[in-house]
Amino acid sequence: MQKNSGTLTGRFAAISAVALALVAAIAAPASAQNLPLQKPWKTIAEYKKDYVRPTKVPYLAENPYTPEKERLGQMLFFDPRLSGSNAVACANCHLPGMAWTDGVAKSVGEKGAIHVRNAPTLFNLAWTEQTAWDGRTEYLEGHVKGPIGNPRVMGQPADQLIAELGAIGGYRDAFKAAFPKDGITMDNVMRAIAVFERGLVSGEAPFDHWIKGNEKAISESAKRGFMLFNTKADCAACHSGWSFTDQSFYDIGLSDADEGRIKIIKLASMNHAFKTPTLREIGRTAPYMHDGSIANLTKVVEHYNRGGDVKRESVSEHVRPLNLTKAEIGDIVDFLLSLDAPDKPYPVPSLPMVDHKAP
Ligand code: HEC
Ligand code: HEC
Known part of the structure; x- marks a missing residue:
């Protein structure tokens, strides 16, 4: 699961190809310069076809979906006992009521420590290979150990976590049901949480009803906005596809000191580069950017x-x-x-308690 140089090499090659394409664009004759980079523009009907929702969630072959894993992963995600202080759950910073973000510029973790970056939404990460703003972790499985072990996030060493979970009868049963072979292990904590997270898919929004043919689903202004997004404003150059991300990394000219992906991949274009985030549920995940520096969507577009x-x-x-x-x-x-789905209450799971009859 801790792979894999294959994927990284592939990504590296893809980025180099983009870089070459840009060099070619710069070298184009003067008459072609300053035009929106993706001309010729298409019709609104053609653009709509680029944003059709997928019908299936992809799971990893080495960690397939089971309802037992998903249920266990959900309990672990909401359980503050995964942290050293027993006070910080994953859900402290990824709240279901805020589209799995936390509403602050920089999250607050173990013992009040302030995180260096903004908590991103967890929606639609089943389609993401490189996780985290700088893509330093592989898949969702690869982004579980980090927050649990990091003393400024949850501060719980793996061996202590495994001992704590083993002392709770409900978890012993839930791990046995999900992983009959080896039960409570750190790898299985990673697998269960990742399966739960893959199920977090943003709901059908007014935008989806519109591209399916209901002309009344969104306002005339939103329709004009969609066309601008694809043409003059050039947003779709990076925010492409149904989840509005090309899963790649860019420097968009923010002024903070964080160097981003160049720390992971030593390529000049990766200086201050961060992952293109999904724009699904975007009305509910303010403040914006890896540093939480932009307060609302008008200010984002002005940027x-x-x-x-x-x-x-x-x-x-x-x-x-x-x-x-x-x-x-x-x-x-x-x-x-128009990309925000209607609000829906999210049922928080009940968590297993101590064994009352244990001595
Ligand atoms: C203290 C707040 C906090 C806690 C607790 C926390 N996270 Fe996060 N999470 C963040 C922040 C901030 C980031 C962005 C970090 C970065 O990219 O460098 C993040 C990033 C992520 C990402 C990457 C998202 C993407 O777009 O690639 C995933 C997945 C994730 N967290 C899952 C979890 C899980 C699972 C747990 C519990 C085991 C957890 N988080 C606990 C704040 C938190
Ligand atoms: C060059 C690629 C690129 C283009 C063009 C682009 N974006 Fe982005 N967008 C990104 C990246 C990368 C980020 C994250 C940047 C960061 O945090 O450092 C981002 C962040 C955002 C965010 C904040 C998301 C969040 O969860 O914090 C919004 C909203 C957004 N873009 C909307 C737009 C709109 C609207 C346009 C067109 C006016 C646009 N983007 C054009 C790549 C791009």
Whole structure:
């Protein structure tokens, strides 16, 4: 599960290919410069086809779905006893009521420690290979041990966690049901939580009803916003596909000191680069960006409209002054808000308790 150089090499090759394409674009004749990079534009009906929801959630062959694993993973996710202080659950920073984020710029972890980055949503990560803002972890399985062991996040050494879980009868049963062969192990904690997280798929939003044919599902302003998103504003260059992410990494010209993905992959274009996040449920995950530095969606679009805040070699070609009017910015925000599914209560699981008859 801790793989795999194959995937990383593949990703590296893909990034190099993008870099080459950009070099080619820069070298194009003067007449072709300054045009939106993805011309010729398509029709609205054609763009709609790019955003159809998938019908199946992909699971890893080495960690297939079972209801027992999902149920166990959900309990573990909501259980503060996974932390050293027994006070910090995964759900402290990934709350179901806030689209699996926490509403603050930088999350608060074990003993009040402030995290260095903003907590991203956990929606639609079944489709993601490189997890975390800088893609340092592989798949969802690979992003379980880190937060549990990190003293500033949950601060619980693996051996202590396994001993604690083993002392709770309900967990012994739940692990046995999910993993009959080896029961409570750290690998199985990772597997169960990852299976639970793969099931977190953003719900059908007004936008989805619109692309299925209901013209009344979203406002005229949101429709104009969708067209701008795909054309003049160039957002779809990176926020592409049904979940609005190409799963790649870019520097979009934010001014904080965090160097991002270049710490993982030594490629100049990865300086200050972070993963393109999904835009599903985007109205519910403020504040925005890896540093939580942008308070609302109007300010996000204004950031792109002025071509970012810093000039650096690594800033993507797609981040450049867009000349959007105030009304056009409003249209794009209306479109983004059409990606929020209607609110639905989320039932929190009940957690196994101590063995009352144990001596
Ligand atoms: C103290 C707050 C906090 C706690 C507790 C916490 N997280 Fe996170 N989580 C974050 C932050 C902040 C990030 C972004 C870190 C980064 O990218 O460097 C993150 C990132 C993630 C990601 C990557 C998302 C993506 O888009 O790739 C996953 C998956 C995740 N957390 C799952 C978990 C799980 C599972 C647990 C419990 C075992 C957990 N988190 C506990 C704050 C927290
Ligand atoms: C060059 C690729 C690229 C382009 C073009 C682009 N984005 Fe982004 N977007 C990203 C990346 C990468 C991030 C995360 C950046 C970070 O945190 O450092 C991001 C973050 C965001 C966020 C915040 C998401 C969150 O969960 O914090 C929103 C909203 C957003 N973009 C909307 C847009 C809109 C609207 C446009 C067009 C006006 C656009 N983006 C154009 C790559 C891009």
